[in-house]
Amino acid sequence: MSASDSNSYIALTDSPKEVERKINKYAFSGGQPTIEEHRKKGGNPDIDVSFQYLKMFFEEDDKKLAQIEKEYRSGKMLSGELKKYTIDKINKFLSEHQKNRERVKKR
Secondary structure, three states: OOOOOHHHOOOOOOOHHHHHHHHHHHOOOOOOOOHHHHHHHOOOOOOOHHHHHHHHHHOOOHHHHHHHHHHHHHOOOOHHHHHHHHHHHHHHHHHHHHHHHHHHHOO
16 A cells, blocks of 8 residues: 555545545455356455455454355455445444544634
8 A cells, every 4th residue: 555546445434435445446345347257256355455454454344354255255245335335334434433533623
C-alpha cells in the first residue's frame, strides 16, 4: 500500500461512496472470473482483500466470519456479495468514528 496513491487504502475520513468505490474497484478479489466458475470452484478468502479486512478488523463474531469463509470457499457467496458486506461493515465503523471525531473537535 502506498500513501501516495489514495486508492490503495481506506482513510478514516473517507465517505461511504469513497469506501464503496475503493473496495469495488481496487480491492483484489479471490473469486473466479465468471459467476458460473465461482459457483463451481468457489473463492479463495486467503487472498481476498475484502475477506482480510473482515478477518483483521471488522468482523467481531468468529462464527459469522467462519460462515462467510465457508460460503465464499464453496461458491455460495459471490465476490460482489462479500464486498458489499465488507463495505457495510467499514462504513458502519467509519460513521461512528467520524461522529466521535466531530464531537471531540467541538470541545
